[in-house]
Amino acid sequence: MKADFEKRCTRRKLVVAAIGLALCASGCTYFAEQPEVYPDKFAAAESDRAWTPNHGGAIEYTIPMQDRPASTLPEPRVTGVGTKYDLSALIDIALSNNPDTRVTWDQARAAADAYGVSRAPYYPVVSSPVSGGYEREIFELPGQNAVLRQWQITPMLEFTYILLDFGRRDAGAAAARAQLAAANFSFNRKLQDVVFATQRAFYSIGAAKAAVQAAEENVELAKTDDDAVSRRVDLGLATEPELLLSRQTVAQSQYDLASAHLLVREAQANMAVALGVAANTPLDVPNLASIPIPAGLGSEVDQLIETAVRSRPDLAAQVATLDARRAAVDQAKAQFYPTVGVAGTYGLQAWQYKYDGTRTVDANQPQYTAVLTINWDIFTGFKRLNDVRQAEANRDAAGAQLESLEVDAISSVWRAYYEFQTALSRYQYAKALLAASEESYDANLDTYRQGLSTIVELLTADRDLANARYTIVQSRADLLTSSAAVAYAVGAIEMPRRP
Numbered sequence: 119m120k121a122d123f124e125k126r127c128t129r130r131k132l133v134v135a136a137i138g139l140a141l142c143a144s145g146c147t148y149f150a151e152q153p154e155v156y157p158d159k160f161a162a163a164e165s166d167r168a169w170t171p172n173h174g175g176a177i178e179y180t181i182p183m184q185d186r187p188a189s190t191l192p193e194p195r196v197t198g199v200g201t202k203y204d205l206s207a208l209i210d211i212a213l214s215n216n217p218d219t220r221v222t223w224d225q226a227r228a229a230a231d232a233y234g235v236s237r238a239p240y241y242p243v244v245s246s247p248v249s250g251g252y253e254r255e256i257f258e259l260p261g262q263n264a265v266l267r268q269w270q271i272t273p274m275l276e277f278t279y280i281l282l283d284f285g286r287r288d289a290g291a292a293a294a295r296a297q298l299a300a301a302n303f304s305f306n307r308k309l310q311d312v313v314f315a316t317q318r319a320f321y322s323i324g325a326a327k328a329a330v331q332a333a334e335e336n337v338e339l340a341k342t343d344d345d346a347v348s349r350r351v352d353l354g355l356a357t358e359p360e361l362l363l364s365r366q367t368v369a370q371s372q373y374d375l376a377s378a379h380l381l382v383r384e385a386q387a388n389m390a391v392a393l394g395v396a397a398n399t400p401l402d403v404p405n406l407a408s409i410p411i412p413a414g415l416g417s418e419v420d421q422l423i424e425t426a427v428r429s430r431p432d433l434a435a436q437v438a439t440l441d442a443r444r445a446a447v448d449q450a451k452a453q454f455y456p457t458v459g460v461a462g463t464y465g466l467q468a469w470q471y472k473y474d475g476t477r478t479v480d481a482n483q484p485q486y487t488a489v490l491t492i493n494w495d496i497f498t499g500f501k502r503l504n505d506v507r508q509a510e511a512n513r514d515a516a517g518a519q520l521e522s523l524e525v526d527a528i529s530s531v532w533r534a535y536y537e538f539q540t541a542l543s544r545y546q547y548a549k550a551l552l553a554a555s556e557e558s559y560d561a562n563l564d565t566y567r568q569g570l571s572t573i574v575e576l577l578t579a580d581r582d583l584a585n586a587r588y589t590i591v592q593s594r595a596d597l598l599t600s601s602a603a604v605a606y607a608v609g610a611i612e613m614p615r616r617p
Contacts, residue, residue, distance in 0.1 A: 203403060205320050208393065212316045213309060216394035222301075222308040229294075229301035236294035239287040242279035248272065267472045274465030278491075282458040289449035296442035303435035307609075310431065312392060314606040318599055319389035324406035325595030326381040331405070332587035333375035339559075340364070340371040343580055346567055360573040367577055371584065406594050411545065412601045419535040422608050426531045430609030433527055436520045443513035450509040453502045456494030463487045530607040538600040541593065548586070548593040555579070555586035 153160050162169040203211075213219060250271030257264045280287070344364040350356035390397040415422070427433065464486040472478045495502075562579035565571040605611045 203401070205317065205403075205409075208320060208389070208403070209313050209316050212312050212393045216312050216392065218394075219305075219308055219312055222305040226298070226301040226305045229298040233291070233294040233298045236287075236291045239280060239283070239290070242277060245276045247274050247276065268469055269471070270467070270469040272465060272467045274463055276461070276463045278459060278461045280457055280459040283452065284455035284457075285448055285452040286457070289445045289452060293442045293445035293449065296438045296445060300435040300438035300442065303431040303438060306431035307435065310606060310609065310611045313611045314602060315392040316389070317602040319385060319392050320403055321406065321409075321595045321598045321602070322385035323382065323389055323401075323403045324409065324598075325591055326378065326385045327403075328406050328591040328594070329588060330375070330378040330382060332584075332591055333371065333378040335587065336584040337368070337371045337375055339580055339583065340368040343563070343576055344368050346563065346576070347573060350567075350569075355569055356573065363573055363577060367580060374584075406591070406598070409598060411594065411597060412542075414542070415535070415538060415601075415604060419532060422535060422604065423528050423531045425610065426527050426608045427524060430527055432609075433520070433523055436516070436523050440513070440516040440520055443509070443516040447506065447509040447513050450502070450506040453495075453505065456492055459491045459493075461487075461489050461491050527607070531604070534600065534604045534607040538597070538604050541597040541600040545590075545593040545597045548590040552583075552586040552590045555583040559583040 151159075248271070251269075253266070253268045253270065255266045255268075257266065344361075344367070347356055347361050347364040351358065351361050386401050387397045389401060389403075390399055393399075417425075464484070466482060466484055468482045470478060470480050559579040559582070562571055562576045566573070566576045602611075
């Protein structure tokens with residue numbers, strides 16, 4: 119019997135030990151996976167190996183399908199003219215769909231909320247703290263101990279209001295108001311950024327499509343030359359090297375056509391970014407030939423510079439930022455003065471207590487206070503002095519930044535103005551060049567067929583005509599883009615009108 123009992127005790131000890139070891143092992147395994155114990159397990163293991171997320175992290179940090187950019191163009195809110203997605207319609211889509219506009223819009227809304235917060239110190243603060251519970255306390259008396267048992271609840275209503283703060287509230291509200299203005303002007307400039315990016319991409323697509331058309335015409339041109347050379351070779355009037363030169367021109371024109379198709383795809387990708395949609399979104403725009411060419415700007419460069427300095431949103435945003443920094447200086451200086459206010463409380467103290475076996479006593483009494491408060495920090499370890507210095511440095515930096523932005527804006531307008539004037543002259547020269555190149559090629563082709571000119575002269579005329587076609591396309595796109603760039607530099611981009 120004794121041996122059986124000992125065996126059972128031994129088995130029980132072994133079971134308890136096994137359970138203890140299992141619990142210890144599971145506990146060690148649990149803590150080994152916790153970041154507070156082994157944080158290095160949650161970073162890259164080696165300096166030359168990429169980090170791989172664990173426990174489904176790859177899925178956790180993948181953009182959800184519903185948050186990915188659309189693969190179809192949304193319907194514009196303005197009516198296009200002549201085509202569904204003309205420039206006005208695409209600008210409307212970009213303004214409503216581009217995430218950059220929503221970023222700055224939400225930032226402006228946050229600044230508006232901050233302005234509302236800055237007005238809070240003008241109002242009193244009313245709070246209602248309530249404490250209650252049970253208390254058992256022992257008192258030591260001569261020769262014995264006494265026990266106090268008490269239930270208590272104390273609802274209170276507290277009131278504080280600042281009567282005088284020597285400009286703290288005014289400066290804080292002024293700074294928040296200026297920051298709100300800066301955020302709103304930044305939002306306006308971001309809209310202009312999106313509009314200009316859409317215009318530039320629109321003209322780039324149109325130019326790329328026109329370049330494809332020109333490249334296709336150049337291929338046909340090269341094939342025409344090749345046919346002419348082949349006929350002369352068959353008649354014994356031209357040599358094999360001349361035929362090889364014409365074949366080389368055909369190959370080069372086909373290469374240029376493939377490159378032109380690539381430019382269309384690149385321009386479509388830029389447009390997709392401006393619109394805030396996926397790059398594989400089907401997108402088509404009209405050819406540049408359907409877009410009217412601006413005849414001039416209607417203003418001189420000095421007038422445009424004056425308009426830019428007066429109305430560009432990013433300059434206005436920096437002026438507002440400077441105002442906010444000035445208000446911050448006033449607020450920092452106000453910290454040297456005291457604050458004067460009033461405070462009061464009103465509440466009830468309800469309790470039930472019993473002391474060392476006596477009868478239970480119930481009580482319910484009001485309590486209230488009304489005081490005038492003065493709070494003045496006499497010395498703060500030079501904190502306020504350095505706060506003023508920091509605020510003044512930030513103010514001076516904002517002023518210097520404003521000067522830098524103004525210089526840059528004037529330079530942008532100056533450069534955009536003369537780029538437009540140059541683009542306008544180039545476009546006129548490009549038209550004359552195209553006309554002359556077409557006449558020269560026709561004449562050389564005719565004389566070559568008659569045996570009065572060489573293959574080199576014909577291919578040279580072919581090359582000049584091909585270059586003239588690309589030149590007219592690019593000069594037209596440059597003229598349209600430079601016109602939009604002037605409006606962007608001045609800050610006078612027109613937004614689409616809502617129907």
